[in-house]
Amino acid sequence: MALPEHDVADLGLAQAGVRRVEWAERAMPALGRVRDRFAAERPLAGRRIAACMHVTAETANLLRALKAGGAEIALAASNPLSTQDDTAAALVAEYGISVFARAGMDPAAYDRNLATVLERRPHLLLDDGCDLVNIAHLERPELLEEAVAGCEQTTTGVIRLHRMSAEGALRLPMVAVNDTATKRMFDNRYGTGQSTLDGIMRATNAMLAGRTMVVAGFGYCGRGLAERARGMGARVVVTEVDPVKALDAVMQGYTVLPMEEAAPIGDVLVTVTGNRDVVRAEHLASLKDGAVLANSGHFDVEIDLPALEAMAVEVRREVRPQADEYVLGDGRRIVLLAEGRLVNLGAAEGHPAAVMDMSFSVQALTVAWLAENHAELEPGVLEVPRRIDTEVARLELEALGVRIDSLTEGQEEYLNSWRA
Structure with missing residues (x-):
């Protein structure tokens, strides 16, 4: 199998990376269900995605779900110290995803890798800190011609997006994944x-x-x-x-x-x-x-x-x-x-996989929603649709074997009527 374009430290680490990714997968049941759905429905077929994210085992499982949905993905690291070189190798050699990331890379390599994933002329941007969106708008605006939307998953990135939007500089609808209830409560x-x-x-x-x-x-x-x-x-x-x-x-x-x-x-x-x-x-x-x-x-x-x-x-x-x-x-x-x-x-491995299960399930479902509905959206900072956040919480409860009550017809009527 021909390998996708990449710049990683050592492809020989791929099997160690696979073990790490599969270990994380055990604690990510909701995302696993999303991946199964994506494999059947292919909501991202023909879509190119550029991602700037921490290159960890949890991120690898998100990208596997997006690829199962039909996406072509190029990933750059969002932090020089967070890259797991074995995970990067596994993404390239075992999962067929382009990765441009090495642990400890210098600022010049970091910027070069962001430019490389943007040169794929992505339709969708997945950002962690707003660096990818920032560079695309300030330095390579011509690469946004085919971009339709994106997601941002950090508090810092959302702050930057709001400033861009307030100044009329933001050219894309960007969903603030960070601002969902599940993300703030569990991830943050x-x-x-x-x-x-x-x-x-x-x-x-x-x-x-x-x-x-x-x-x-x-x-x-x-x-x-x-x-x-x-x-x-x-x-x-x-x-x-x-x-x-x-x-x-x-x-x-x-x-x-x-x-x-x-x-x-x-x-x-x-x-x-x-x-x-x-x-x-x-x-x-x-x-x-x-x-x-x-x-x-x-x-x-x-x-x-x-x-x-x-x-x-x-x-x-x-x-x-x-x-x-x-x-x-x-x-x-x-x-x-x-x-x-x-x-x-x-100095550690970031959030536990069980936490990222919810955040990345929200991210995956939001990407699919953007791919389907982008034409109806205006440039600016948007919220994740409430139904997606609720669906992810439901998937997580199901995976944990937890059952909850549901509203009766009378309760629904009471909540929806001011005359009651």
Whole structure:
């Protein structure tokens, strides 16, 4: 069999990748049902898809479902540290999908791979952070001539899309997969919470019980992280700029402080905001000796890395895997995890497959909906149709063997009549 076009580290890793993908598949029953349906109905026949996503076993199972539906797919990595080279090899050699991703690639290779998948002149874009959409609009607009729609699955990416739409720059209807109830509740809250702690503990082997963790940002991701850190015995301090979210944190029993007061008492500080410069030079200057810095927001801009480099008199690279130690002039040591990139993917394996089962089932069904209905949609940021979110929740409950009640005719009538 001729292999699809690709740029991966080592095709010899393909069998290890297959084992990894099949292991993840066991925990993704809803997506498996979607794949079976797609194989029978072929809703994506003749559609070219360009994807910028984390190259993980869970992503591989999403792409397998899309290919079963008839799609031709080209995948580039959305983060240089999250690529699993064995998964990339398996996608090419075993599943016939074009992949352009290597673990640890430099920024130039990252940009080149995004351009490569766009040169396939895709009909549909699947983005994770809005880099693919951004480059297509700013640098290669001619490659959007055949594009009809797309999906974005991160908070950061949705924020960028809304700004593009507000300025009249967005040329495509883009669905904010991130904003569905299942995505926010399970992926952002439970997935990010667990996988972020997983990355911190793999990189440091630190005890969290009895230590102070500062969680910057109390959205769904920050909330999940705070819950799990408290469950492991950490004292959790929350920083926020949104009064409503800050009040929510207070009502849940967390200490809420501005970063200037939180930074000096934190043993572990984690940013999860989707914004830049959350931990700045003045905060870095007040950190205690041995403080650990991690980021679980999409881009590596939440911690002021140039300021940290400038303050350090010595940098000890990889004192542990994915842990760099910065020694300041007064002898204090600051430990940065995963180069300030997503710690849950840079130092661990990202969300559990069971969590991604729901997110990627929503993504797959949304792609099929876009392929069928794009002509009726206007450029802008759209919501996932409610029925898709509900269907995925139903599929997941069925896979778990959970049964729920249904409304009686009388209840339906009562809810739909103001005269009752």
